[in-house]
Amino acid sequence: MKNKKQEERTKTKKVHYFRDLSERLLDFVVQTIKFLRTLPHDKEYDVFRYQLSKSSSSIGANYEESQACTKNEFKQRISICLRESRETNYWFKVIDALALGDENKRKSLLRESHEIKLIFGSIHTKCFKGRQDE
Secondary structure (H helix, E strand, C coil): CCCHHHHHHHHHHHHHHHHHHHHHHHHHHHHHHHHHCCCCCCHHHHHHHHHHHHHHHHHHHHHHHHCCCCHHHHHHHHHHHHHHHHHHHHHHHHHHHCCCCCHHHHHHHHHHHHHHHHHHHHHHHHHCCCCCCC
């Protein structure tokens, strides 16, 4: 059984983890939007700007929202974060395949989108561990 001091430390770690991930997601969406501004302004690339700005910003917004929810709502929000992170990673793969924008920035954001996808995949797995129907 945990004593009160151990419980406080655990609670503090969770708060720091939330803050760190929350700040990471905010930085990611800001860097993504800055990158999108550098893409060619041809009409065919509008879909990338639109979809990527929506999906990347949705990850952070849903993660923030998940912190003030019931357990079931938390699971739903994490599921949305995972889905949006997969979509974001997909769009960065397309942009990378087309070699659009600054290569270093593009590769960095592609890598970060992949890491975010893995983070939410891990959180999602832990949330639904032991539930085969999810």
